[in-house]
Amino acid sequence: MKLRKYTYIVLGWLSFAIGFLGMFVPLLPTVVFWIIAVWLWSRGAPELMQKVYDNAKYGSQIEAFMLHGVVSRKGKIAAVVSMSISYILFQFFAKPAFMAGAGVAIVLSVIAIWLVTRPEQPKQDH
Numbered sequence: 001m002k003l004r005k006y007t008y009i010v011l012g013w014l015s016f017a018i019g020f021l022g023m024f025v026p027l028l029p030t031v032v033f034w035i036i037a038v039w040l041w042s043r044g045a046p047e048l049m050q051k052v053y054d055n056a057k058y059g060s061q062i063e064a065f066m067l068h069g070v071v072s073r074k075g076k077i078a079a080v081v082s083m084s085i086s087y088i089l090f091q092f093f094a095k096p097a098f099m100a101g102a103g104v105a106i107v108l109s110v111i112a113i114w115l116v117t118r119p120e121q122p123k124q125d126h
Contacts, residue, residue, distance in 0.1 A: 008044030012037040016052070027086045031075065034062055042066075068122035076116050083108045 019033030034052055041048040053063045064070045071079075087108055091101060 005044045007046070008040045012040035012044065012092060015040060027082055027089070029079070029082065031058055031061055032079075034058060034064055038062055038066055063116075064122070069118060070120060070122055071115060071118040073120055076118070076120075079115055080112050083112055 010035060014035045015036040018028070019030045019037065022028040022030035022033060034055075038049045038052050041052075053059045055062075061072060061075055064072075089106060091098065096104070
């Protein structure tokens with residue numbers, strides 16, 4: 001059981017580190033990797049999960065997603081715009097074969113559709 005706990009913690013730190021780089025590397029997402037880190041830490045180190053929730057800039061977005069499955073409109077727009085720009089840059093610089101480019105476009109489209117269909121507010125209990 002300890003091995004599983006430490007695996008969650010290590011993978012959480014790796015995901016957190018990638019997200020941290022996203023604060024400085026254009027088009028590398030931060031919030032997505034921190035959500036993954038929080039999910040991992042919730043299974044291995046809840047105190048680390050709470051530290052992410054306490055982050056002034058990203059914590060509330062991550063906590064809202066983890067607890068209620070919601071994504072703000074601003075977050076949706078930022079994510080879809082970033083994915084679109086990333087795809088354009090991928091096409092321009094990598095010049096992928098048609099099937100590779102189409103595959104990436106399909107994956108990004110599915111992610112974008114899933115993202116924009118997330119609620120923007122928690123459900124209200126009646």
